[in-house]
Amino acid sequence: MSEHIILVEDEIKLAQFLEMELNSKGYSVSIANDGVTGLILLRESSPDIAIFDWMLPGLSGVELCRHLRAMGSKIPIILLTAKDEVTSRVMGLDAGADDYVVKPFNIEELLARIRAHLRRHIEQDNRHLLIFEDLTLNCQSRQVFRGDRAIELTVKEFDLLEYLMSNPRQVFTKNQILEQVWGYDFVGDSNVIEVYVRYVRLKLEESKEKRLIYTVRGVGYVLREE
Known part of the structure; x- marks a missing residue:
């Protein structure tokens, strides 16, 4: 173009x-x-x-x-x-x-x-770009694309995805994610991580794309290839 x-x-x-x-x-x-x-x-x-x-x-x-x-x-x-x-x-x-x-x-x-x-x-x-597989995140404009498909994320959904994309293939515990994305002064249930991971997955996989965010049972979450 x-x-x-x-x-x-x-x-x-x-x-x-x-x-x-x-x-x-x-x-x-x-x-x-x-x-x-x-x-x-x-x-x-x-x-x-x-x-x-x-x-x-x-x-x-x-x-x-x-x-x-x-x-x-x-x-x-x-x-x-x-x-x-x-x-x-x-x-x-x-x-x-x-x-x-x-x-x-x-x-x-x-x-x-x-x-x-x-x-x-x-x-x-x-x-300002973070790229993993067919997923692109612009940290400055806060835009996210899966291939050519634009993905609308809330502020916390974006922050969560940005954190995972900044550290691909690295497993993070819920506490690490809470501290880095929600802040040290967060008061609430750590299950909020599960909820937001589910929200982000649904949006990333809306058009039947392959999974990129995986659960490591008993540990936490990781952004990786299949």
Whole structure:
């Protein structure tokens, strides 16, 4: 699947040229020619990287940076700007931009910046992933997938699965799980572990997938292969 880029640029010919160049490199591109339309695009899609012109009608590129970061997005942002003063660069970076390219620029330089930021973003995302067999857990976004199937977990179900996936093939007693997932100050029945393990198993095996969480009789639980 090609990476998706949102480009917000009010110079129509430059936007068309950049779209053509980016398409030729295999990227899919969504274009807005003003800041307000750009913000709508950002809210309605999940791009892999965003490129904003600094000077835009409606909302400036700097304002778009602030909006995107306020939305919680961590995607890379590159600002296109005719401003090369230190104060302007600092303002853009403080607003949430990751990089800037001064106009006029060489298209190869922009493409190299895009590749570098996408590569770095992917590497950062991968550091938050736990993978075991066909099970994937994203510690940052708190998303869980069994193959391509998304699994909705409650907070404690997620925490339990994250703990087991962080230590695959290691057997944990109920007390160890209580301490690490529920906390040392937990007051209640240790049977809560059995209940939550059952809940998580049901969700992981909803489509008849093979079992990954096993009971070690008399000891506790383990995440392992068959």
